[in-house]
Amino acid sequence: MGKRARLELIWDAIRDIPRGSVASYGQIAEIAGIPRGARQVGYALRQLPDGHDVPWHRVIQASGKIAFEKGSRPYKEQSKRLMMEDVAVIAGRVDMQKYRWQPDLDELLWKPSAAWDDE
DNA sequence: CATATGACGACAA
DNA sequence: ATTGTCGCCATAT
Numbered sequence: 343m344g345k346r347a348r349l350e351l352i353w354d355a356i357r358d359i360p361r362g363s364v365a366s367y368g369q370i371a372e373i374a375g376i377p378r379g380a381r382q383v384g385y386a387l388r389q390l391p392d393g394h395d396v397p398w399h400r401v402i403q404a405s406g407k408i409a410f411e412k413g414s415r416p417y418k419e420q421s422k423r424l425m426m427e428d429v430a431v432i433a434g435r436v437d438m439q440k441y442r443w444q445p446d447l448d449e450l451l452w453k454p455s456a457a458w459d460d461e
Numbered sequence: 462c463a464t465a466t467g468a469c470g471a472c473a474a
Numbered sequence: 475a476t477t478g479t480c481g482c483c484a485t486a487t
Contacts, residue, residue: 345484367469378482380469385484387468401468409468416468 351375352386359400361427363443364436366404373445384409399423406438 355373359365371379387398399420403409410417412434421431429441 348484371469376483378470379484381467381482382469382484384468398468403468404470420468 348374348376348382349386349389352383353390353394353396356383356387356396356398356401358445359397359443361397362429362441364400364402364424364429364438364441365443366438367401367409368404369443370401380404400443402436404438406435408434408436 351374352370355370356365358373359370365373367380367383368378370383371377374383376382383401387396387401390396390398402420408417408420408431410420417434421434424431424436429436
């Protein structure tokens, strides 16, 4: 696979994170079909071109912490964007239990029939 | 080909 | 909660 294609896969996975939810780097990597590729997601985010439409702020560490250094420009920008969509950021962290994106659950809510295919 | 570098993650102290 | 170590893996040099 070409490097550009991989970047696109990762960016697409991030575009699927719904407003008000967050996903970890590793989670996005798996969805993009790159197991253990958390670092590749970080790489992909650094390659975002100007004018992109990728909700980069919805990607945080598995621990719930914002990846940027506390107090830095990007750190503040990310906290602000998350707050803007009602995601609580306390001391640089987000409660993953509460805000972690669950694709499977989304499926159930959007297409209930998909969960009944065993009847 | 050899090393260094990360917007990471799991785990042990 | 923090910090350090180690594993991981595409890129960069």
